[in-house]
Amino acid sequence: MIKKVLTIAGSDSSGGAGIQADIKTITCHKMYAMSAITALTAQNTTGVYGVQEATPEFVGQQIDCIFNDIRPDAVKIGMVSSSKIIKVIVEKLKKYNAESIVVDPVMVATSGSPLLEKEAMSTLINELLPMGTVITPNIPEAEILCGFKINEQDDMLRAAKKIATSIKGGVLIKGGHFSNTADDLLYIDGKEVWYKQEKIYNENTHGTGCTLSSAIACNLADGYSIEDSIRNAKSYITGALKAGLNLGKGSGPLEHNYNIKIK
Numbered sequence: 076m077i078k079k080v081l082t083i084a085g086s087d088s089s090g091g092a093g094i095q096a097d098i099k100t101i102t103c104h105k106m107y108a109m110s111a112i113t114a115l116t117a118q119n120t121t122g123v124y125g126v127q128e129a130t131p132e133f134v135g136q137q138i139d140c141i142f143n144d145i146r147p148d149a150v151k152i153g154m155v156s157s158s159k160i161i162k163v164i165v166e167k168l169k170k171y172n173a174e175s176i177v178v179d180p181v182m183v184a185t186s187g188s189p190l191l192e193k194e195a196m197s198t199l200i201n202e203l204l205p206m207g208t209v210i211t212p213n214i215p216e217a218e219i220l221c222g223f224k225i226n227e228q229d230d231m232l233r234a235a236k237k238i239a240t241s242i243k244g245g246v247l248i249k250g251g252h253f254s255n256t257a258d259d260l261l262y263i264d265g266k267e268v269w270y271k272q273e274k275i276y277n278e279n280t281h282g283t284g285c286t287l288s289s290a291i292a293c294n295l296a297d298g299y300s301i302e303d304s305i306r307n308a309k310s311y312i313t314g315a316l317k318a319g320l321n322l323g324k325g326s327g328p329l330e331h332n333y334n335i336k337i338k
């Protein structure tokens with residue numbers, strides 16, 4: 076039986092991040108992708124030029140349509156935009172007892188544009204993050220969540236421990252923002268697991284976070300443990316970066332389909 080994965084996120088018109096990255100990732104995992112779109116963005120590899128939010132009611136309606144018909148085996152949550160949208164997502168995920176939820180706490184695009192309203196931060200932290208089977212902050216997001224600067228790997232561990240005090244799921248801090256290494260740290264049930272990876276010198280990293288979180292959701296849908304799901308997802312993202320796609324005038328997208336052989 077084919078596995079079904081839902082992404083609740085924003086649309087990226089240039090196809091590198093958000094819903095588009097998620098659907099490509101899920102499809103490349105040979106799974107069935109579904110989406111509930113929280114916002115449309117007019118963006119490309121150089122930046123985000125406009126955002127058009129969906130109404131919270133419409134986000135809720137999309138989630139209802141999905142769960143009442145094709146129940147997802149895992150859910151990935153990305154850009155959630157506003158407090159009202161977060162509240163409706165939380166309400167619906169609770170109503171349908173959704174399982175295997177990966178929350179990527181998207182706050183700011185790599186290009187620097189905000190993707191979450193300032194006043195939505197506390198709703199994200201208090202209501203959405205606790206729903207996560209695993210949450211996947213990058214370094215700047217983890218700094219906001221833990222309240223101190225992360226300059227080295229020891230700080231990642233301190234941050235993960237602090238964030239884990241208010242979240243029952245796993246905390247994966249992504250190390251892609253460091254200059255020499257791309258080691259990620261999972262902190263779960265009082266245990267630390269490092270995913271070591273040397274930095275790939277590819278400036279085209281638009282959508283890495285979206286891609287990683289969707290790949291984790293796919294592996295959870297397949298029944299892998301959190302630890303193994305992250306290991307498999309890390310290997311997928313590393314391959315997609317190594318493939319070396321170079322599109323657009325800014326930080327370009329990944330080659331999601333690098334491992335697909337049709338012709």
Ligand SMILES: Nc1ncnc2c1ncn2[C@@H]1O[C@H](COP(=O)(O)OP(=O)(O)OP(=O)(O)O)[C@@H](O)[C@H]1O
Nearest residue numbers: 185213249250251252257274275282283284285287
């Ligand atoms: N240059 C790189 N070489 C190897 N792995 C990388 C590189 N850049 C990012 N990664 C990996 O990609 C994943 C996403 O990490 P990153 O820290 O870039 O998240 P992010 O900032 O949320 O992504 P996004 O760019 O989508 O916002 C992590 O597993 C990270 O280690």
Ligand SMILES: Cc1ncc(COP(=O)(O)O)c(N)n1
Nearest residue numbers: 085086092093184185281282
């Ligand atoms: C709709 C949407 N969701 C998420 C991101 C974050 O991705 P990145 O940090 O690579 O810009 C984005 N740019 N757009």
